[in-house]
Amino acid sequence: MAEHDMVGASRSGRIAAHLFLILGAVVVAFPIYYVAVASTHSLQTILRPPLPLIPGPEAYQNYHEALAGGIGRIGGVSVDRLLLNTTIVALGIAVGKIIISMASAYAIVFFRFPLRMAMFWLIFITLMLPVEVRILPTYKVMVQLHLIDTYAGLILPLIASATATLLFRQFFMTIPNELLEAARVDGAGPWRFFRDILLPLSATNIAALFVILFIYGWTQYLWPLLVTNSNEMNTIVIALRKMISFADADTPWHLVMVTAVLAILPPVLIVVLMQRWFVKGLVETEK
Amino acid sequence: MATLSLKDVRKSYGKTEVIHGVSIDVEDGEFVVIVGPSGCGKSTLLRMVAGLEAISSGVIEIGGTVVNDLEPRARDIAMVFQNYALYPHMTVADNMGYGLKIAGLPKAERAEKVRRAAEMLDLLPYLDRKPRALSGGQRQRVAMGRALVRDPAAFLFDEPLSNLDAKLRVQMRLQIKELQRTVGITSLYVTHDQVEAMTLADRLIVMNAGVAEQIDTPMAIYDRPANTFVAGFIGSPAMNILPARINAAGNGVILDGGPEIGLPDRLPASVGPGKTVLLGIRPEHFTLSRDGMAGSFPVVVHAVETLGADAYAHGRLTAVAPDSLVVRVPGHLDLHPGRPIHVVPNRDMLHLFEPETGKRL
Secondary structure, three states: OHHHHHOOOOHHHHHHHHHHHHHHHHHHHHHHHHHHHHOOOOHHHHHOOOOOOOOOOOHHHHHHHHHOOOOHHHOOOOHHHHHHHHHHHHHHHHHHHHHHHHHHHHHHHHOOOOOHHHHHHHHHHHOOOOHHHHHHHHHHHHHHOOOOOOHHHHHHHHOOOHHHHHHHHHHHHOOOHHHHHHHHHHOOOHHHHHHHHHHHHOHHHHHHHHHHHHHHHHOOOHHHHHHOOOHHHOOHHHHHHHHOOOOHHHOOHHHHHHHHHHHHHHHHHHHHHHHHHHHHHHHOOOO | OOOEEEEEEEEEEOOEEEEEEEEEEEOOOOEEEEEOOOOOOHHHHHHHHHOOOOOOEEEEEEOOEEOOOOOHHHHOEEEEOOOOOOOOOOOHHHHHHHHHHHOOOOHHHHHHHHHHHHHHOOOHHHOOOOHHHOOHHHHHHHHHHHHHHOOOOEEEEEOOOOOOOHHHHHHHHHHHHHHHHHHOOEEEEEEOOHHHHHHHOOEEEEEEOOEEEEEEOHHHHHHOOOEHHHHHHOOOOOOEEEEEEEOOOOOEEEEOOOOEEEOOOOOOOOOOOOOEEEEEEOHHHEEEOOOOOOOOEEEEEEEEEEOOOEEEEEEEOOOOOOOEEEEEEEOOOOOOOOOEEEEEEOHHHEEEEOOOOOEEO
């Protein structure tokens, strides 16, 4: 058939395409595999080249040491504490951003109030200001609010999101006005309309945004670095940075690798779990 | 069940008035249709009754309560929208029961009401489906059901059939009429389709440019249109409206194209001999005749639309006359463009209008 002529017409073509795909996958996956392998060897093995390409016997010992708080360079804070910190921060940022951006988009799209468009443009303009630009004033505010070394200090400055607001605004604007009117006639007030109709209709949008924002929160570097002093409050990314010394011999590479593996796992898990939602959202458009 | 009353209801957007004072008293259980061309303000009027649009002045009463400033939910109305406006993520049953759920009705009672409404509308097999799994006609029925379960003081319909195909539209039209009779709920129905309006209405409001041109029963409007707009809008094909003048004796009109048509002797005093008027004759109020029969005149046919039982002959009084007129003739008649037919207008079905204002004389 005609459309089959274009892609993978011949057997050799398909084989070539697959070879390229496999090569690409290997190139991307190899460093991660290498990290996983390194996390199962002792420091001595890692420091003595070449590094073996198959997993070693030290896996249990390494992971146990990391989770039990054996990493001296970060003050003996265990990796599970780091994971907990990062999870709280990433969840806080993702959930907070979604709540705030949905609420503001709801107000801008469905309510008529003075300076509505001015508010919208104000939000829109902040898109052009990256966190780094306002980092000094934000830091000062956090200090004055005594939020240094707190979860609130880690989360709050990052949860206002112009991008997500814009995204929800665009989505809300595609909701037919008749739906709102039908709900009004049915007796739904603003809150009910939001909860019973807008929220379920936004489910796939929320899921997609959640994945993106969770990973955004998980990988934050500059802000957590500034706003935390105590090792107890480090996120895993900051801790990883602190573990690495200038001198190779001074760096517990085997534990760095363990931490790296553990740092990768939650975002991967989120993507894998939420992928079903993406597909669902693509297959059944409910509008 | 309740009466519905509009008193000099007006609507302005800024300085532009779009509804110029509409008044009507709708009786309990009456089916009133608002009909008019697009942009005439009929939907705005309905939305004002629903409370989706604020009124600029006047009074709207539902069941004797002034509802001017009440939210839609406090007005005890149910509305059927043009695009159905079903909640896409809810099942048919949830869609129909949503209003009752908000009203705080217990689950069992809600399910019972939904089931009864679904039974009336043949929706029982679809209660667990989502709207997207339904056909257009089924969605339309769900929208009806959603209004029905509420048992409101009034139904408001905003062009509910305009998204359906022609056959389904006729079916649904009958079903709506039947349903409304059964439950006896006062209804206000907006449409641009004059056939829909004629068949459904107990009374009709013909609107044009924000003005209610005429409010009456469909047959009264058909028989005695208040002005040339109503005359042209109600009836299909539209009434022929031709310039003419009253003859010297004051007992007939002379058409611009030549022929004189006798009038029944009921001319008002203001219509004296020599006065120019507009003469209205519906296409169906002509009789075919033989050449030379008393009162007959020729029409030169230039196009024929055959519908089956009937045909519409488009013609002119003379080959060069500016105005075209339409005559209904039997469908099997052998007509040829260019040849004349001879017709006699029904004297009792003539309408005279004032040329300047278009008002009925």
